[in-house]
Amino acid sequence: MMLKQKRRFTDEQIASANSVNILDYARNSGYELKKMSRNSFKIPKYGGLYIHSNGEKWYWFTRDKGGGVIQFVMEMEQKTWVEAVKQLLGLLNEIVKCEPDNKVVEEEKGELILPEKNSTYNHMIAYLIKTRKIDKDIVYDFIKQKKIYENKYRSCVFIGYDKEGIPRYASYRSTNTQGKTYRGDVENSDKSFPFGIIGKSDTVNVFESPIDLMSYLSMIKLYNINNFKNHCISLGGVADIALERYLKEHQTISNIVICLDNDKAGDLGSKRINEKFNDQYVINRHVPKGKDFNEDLTKLVDIVDLRLKNNNEIEEEICL
Structure with a gap:
């Protein structure tokens, strides 16, 4: 049967x-x-x-x-x-359905209401530092800047601000390490306002996700690169709408470093950015060794931890 x-x-x-x-x-x-x-x-x-x-x-x-x-x-x-x-x-609630005389019109977004904060940030901090291996000081620095926090569902919330310091974009990512993960954009988010850090150089590094951006900064720190002053932004995917706005608002930038994922979507997004901006900017691509820079970071941290453990064991034997 x-x-x-x-x-x-x-x-x-x-x-x-x-x-x-x-x-x-x-x-x-x-x-x-x-x-x-x-x-x-x-x-x-x-x-x-x-x-x-x-x-x-x-x-x-x-x-x-x-x-x-x-x-x-x-x-x-x-x-x-x-x-x-x-x-x-x-996306049905955000995108208009087909109509016979449809016109391509930019829809007005409602007010962005950030998700309710949790009474503790412990779950987010543990997830970012212990699971994702992001540097502790970098995590706490983003918390101090009010660019990340934990919502009442124990998810990470990442925020993008406008020039006046008003939140215009927010995305969330669940912190559970087992079972189904949840991620997405908060209702009425404007993807043209990226999560990131404002730099002091003429270069902007472009990432798909906030976690990849924070992972990249952690690797910079692990390699003891002290003069890294680039702008860093997350696109919240591979669409370049956030990069386009950022370049208009920071006209001293002349170089773009594409740091999208090492997969088909990342290749497609990188190609589109290069075709769209190569007549105005010097463009390079930094391709992660693994799928993304968080995967590279976790492997690097494991190697560093193993070396430290081996060195400690050698020192103990010498003391004996």
């Missing part, structure tokens, strides 16, 4: 995911849209990637690929079909 397998999504959920407008999704994800005709928009520098003006279908001429919004997310963000549907279902 065959057991009926439980479906991951209902027909209604799949229909809802498919109803997300591709133009709205692309704009909310930071892609540049250029109107080419009454019936089409183009994402520049993507080798003939066109989206129909009704937002229901797309076609990429150089790759001979196309389809609906699910296929668009799969191709642009290197996601599986299941991951793409989950992504779209999670």
Whole structure:
């Protein structure tokens, strides 16, 4: 007797995911849209990637690929079909559904309300320092700057501010080390305001996540590099909307160091940044040895700890 397998999504959920407008999704994800005709928009520098003006279908001429919004997310963000549907279902409240006479209009965001703080930061601190191996002083420095805190669900909250010091962007990441992890952006976040640190040099280092940024700073400290004064920002993914704003607000920057993940999404994001900004900035890419800089950091800390342990054991033998 065959057991009926439980479906991951209902027909209604799949229909809802498919109803997300591709133009709205692309704009909310930071892609540049250029109107080419009454019936089409183009994402520049993507080798003939066109989206129909009704937002229901797309076609990429150089790759001979196309389809609906699910296929668009799969191709642009290197996601599986299941991951793409989950992504779209999670954004239904933020992205407009397809309408016959849809116009690409920037939606006004409501007020950003930061998640309620927990009575203790112990779970966040333990997660960042013990699990992620981020340097203790760096963690506490970000806490003092009110750029990270723990919410009532014991998750890490990372904040991006505007020039006036007003929070405009916030993302969260669960601190559990087992089971399902939760991450995302707080409602009404503006991804153009990045989490990061303002530097004193003419260079900005660009990361996908706050944890990668903090990991990179920790590695700089481990290698005893004392003159690192670069700007560092997190994009909250691979879309370059935060970088674009940051460069406009810090016009002394002339160099970009791309520090995105060592995977397909990171490669795609790096390529897009290079194509978009290489006529105005000197661009280099620092590729992590592992998937990302937190993976590199954890391996480096383990090596350092092992060497310290071995040295201590040698010293004890000498004393004996």
